[in-house]
Amino acid sequence: MRTKLFVIIIVVIIILIGWGSYTYFNTKMTTKQLLIVSTTTSLYETGLLDILKVEFEKQHPSINVSFISQGTGLAIQTAMRRDADMILVHDPVRELKFLQDGYGVNRKVVAYNFFVIAGPSSDPANVKGLSPTEAFTKIKEAGEANFAIWVSRGDDSGTHAKEKRIWKSAGFDTTELRTMSWYLEAGTGMTATLRLTDEKNAYTLVDLGSYLNNYANENIKLGIIVDAGKDILNVYSAIANNPKKTEVYGSNFDASMKFIEFLVSDGVQQIFADFGKDKFSKPLFNPYIKLLERGNNQELIDWIQDLAYYDGIECPLHYRYEADDLYQVIHKELIIAPIILDFQN
Amino acid sequence: MSSHLHLEKLNKNYEDLKALNNLTFDAHQGQLISLVGVNGSGKTTLLRIIAGLDLPNNGKIIFNGKELNINDLRKIATLVFQKSIMFNTTVFKNVSFGLKVRGVDSKKIRNKVFDSLSSVSLQGFDSKKASNLSGGEQQRVALVRAFIIEPQILLLDEPTANLDPSNAIIIENMIKKILERKSCIIVMATHNLHQARRLSSFIAHLHYGRIIEFSKSEKFFAQPENKITQKFVSGELQF
Amino acid sequence: MFETFIEAIHQAIILIWKGDPEVFSIAIRSLSVSGLATLLSCLWGLPIALGLALSSFRGKKLIRGFFNAMLGVPTVALGLILYLLLSKSGPLGIFQLLYTPLGISIGQSLLITPIVVSFAASAIESTDIGVKDLARTLGASRFQTDLAVMHESTWGIILAIVASFSRAFAELGVAIMIGGNIRYVTRVLTTSIALETARGEIAFSIALTIILMIIVFSLTFIINFLRRT
Secondary structure, eight states: OHHHHHHHHHHHHHHHHHHHHHHHHHHHSOOSEEEEEEEEHHHHTTTHHHHHHHHHHHHOTTEEEEEEEEOHHHHHHHHHTTSSSEEEESOHHHHHHHHHTTSEEEEEEEEEEEEEEEEOTTOTTOOTTOOHHHHHHHHHHHHHTTSOOEEEOOSOOHHHHHHHHHHHHTTOOHHHHTTSTTEEEOOSOHHHHHHHHHHTTOEEEEEHHHHHHHHHTTSOOOEEEEOOOGGGEEEEEEEEEOHHHHOOSSOOHHHHHHHHHHHTSHHHHHHHHHTTHHHHSSOSOEEHHHHHHHOOOHHHHHHHHHHHOBTTBSSOGGGOOSOHHHHHHHHHHHHHHHHHHHHHO | OOOEEEEEEEEEEETTEEEEEEEEEEEETTOEEEEEOSTTSSHHHHHHHHHTSSOOSEEEEEETTEEOOHHHHHHHEEEEOSSOOOOSSBHHHHHHHHHHHTTOOHHHHHHHHHHHHHHTTOTTOTTSBGGGSOHHHHHHHHHHHHHTTOOSEEEEESTTTTSOHHHHHHHHHHHHHHHHHTOSEEEEEOSOHHHHHHHOSEEEEEETTEEEEEEEHHHHHHOOSSHHHHHHHHTOSOO | OHHHHHHHHHHHHHHHHHTOHHHHHHHHHHHHHHHHHHHHHHHHHHHHHHHHHHOOOTTHHHHHHHHHHHTTOOHHHHHHHHHHHHSTTSTTGGGOOTTSHHHHHHHHHHHHHHHHHHHHHHHHHTSOHHHHHHHHHTTOOHHHHHHHHHHHTHHHHHHHHHHHHHHHHHOOHHHHHHHTTOTTTTOOHHHHHHHHHHHTOHHHHHHHHHHHHHHHHHHHHHHHHHHHO
16 A cells, blocks of 8 residues: 555655656757846736737747836836846836947837826815826825825836925925825736725826726726826837847847847737737737827927936937947838828728 | 584673672573563673674674584574564565575565464564554564574563563463474573563573573572572562 | 535545546656656665664764754744755756756755755664674674664664655745745645635635645554554
């Protein structure tokens, strides 16, 4: 009996190892080039990147693309440590630092959307329809009068950085605000922050994707109080690792560049435009290249370039590396853009 | 050649306590020496030293003219413990353990184990779990497990102490059978003077780590020389 | 709250019943990654446990104490340290283990080594001391005696192994720091749960949790069943 038992246990263990090695070999033995993209949670958690992966691997069968989703700060760190080949993030200030420190090259703005201010539908601070900075100011006043509560992400994510900048442009210092009783810091992910906001009947800043998803799942009852304005614009850009500084074991620079070219390609721009329409009846992201091509909303283009360009240019010349095509393609597309537009209309 | 065990001036101290005090004695093949004495007189200590489970502080153990160390002793001697300890497995594996570690081939082991089990009326018990057996059955297994390895010195520590009378008789009969073969030296610690009388060739009376009386069974009871032994035999000394 | 649970159980049943291929492959990956981790930790953990339990030497208490203290190491802390070691710019970067299932296995095996060592050593130590004497007096060599003692504590050792597997299987910190939760590559049950929770798919993540617990419970159940027979 005992011996039988041992045999059974050993067989089970061996099967486990068998399975284990099978899965390893499946991933390790692949002759495909492994491209690792370090990206932000708000983008990854929508599920859009899973669609892009399928599409990209269809176009480039020799490349296997993987996404590591982290907060923007950590995502950039990961690339700096050479553990990722490129980044896809939404924090122009830290992106510039990444370029300036020599870690990244060939930055490309690919898409945008708006953060929203979510809050109780009763809107105790009475901020509906105001501009973001005005809304922040009124929420602070209401908070001090004990009418309203603000919940901050408090985790140094891209969303948190955005929030801090809005407070700043409204004329307040967050280091001072965080000492106040109406200003709560969640210190956690977006969903948890939203749930806390919901429990407290408070206001918070949230990316559109996370809001819509949690609302659709009935995790929250909060409404969208403010949903447009230059201050809550959210711009996503891709940056490849600088091959001269960061590539040590094999070069994935080519693959990174292929992925960036892929992101700005017409087909993928259309995916951005369509993603989320069926589930939320509005798109979660807006394609930036298409916006340029259309050229009919100069105000919005100005907002984006104000926010996410450095002195009027999306990637200064000395941060470019063997990528003349990437920046020329746009111009070619610009020329043929009207024809495409005609088709669409 | 008949084998001969000679213990010379064995001493064993547990901190301040002298468990064995300059103990010397002799035993020959085919004999059963009973160790009697009150609790704490050193019986178990002596058995464990002969078995090679404990080291004496000094003194010699000489077997057939050769001084033996602890490893040699473990090869030729085996001890049956007072409280029968069973490996947590079947009767067969318990009994075969000693043969297996000696590298006996498995066919031979099977034959020997089955023969031995049936000789003590335990046929059919081989695949039972040893720990599920009754106390009497376990003690039989323990004895079979010991004598199946054909030890030159068989050590028994109170083999019937925890048994009811009928089981005690079974065990005593087993010991008698082993004794009749005259194949080994048996040293048995016992509390039961009647049992000592029934089985032993010689009886040794241990008192505070010394042998104070060592004589043939009949003489031990009839005319013991030592005063303490006289009291002990007459039942004046408490066990 | 209550509805979420009903919804979760409903989803869990559907996932298991229909055999959702991705969830299935994630569960298999979890099993094999943590299985290999357990195997690795046994490779060095069991000999250490044996050495600690069966022999006495100077500093033994210190080593026991060390492993006992390591039982409570936070998985995220260990994950972070390993991440820094295995990162391409870290000292062990050349092995390219970051973001691989093997990397998770190695990390988890370090995480659970204290469990294997402490629990197995306790199991062996709690074996009746008489067994050691019994084996010796029947003529067993030192090695054979150790084997007999180990055999006596088989179930204790198996329970130690099961406990360490369960810990590896249910831990998040190492899997997410070393594995990176890459879909189809290093996504395991716990990292999926974390992701789905972050996504706001609460019901789905509870469904995954139910699957995880079913696996852990059935493993414990099977072991207990085998133990009784």
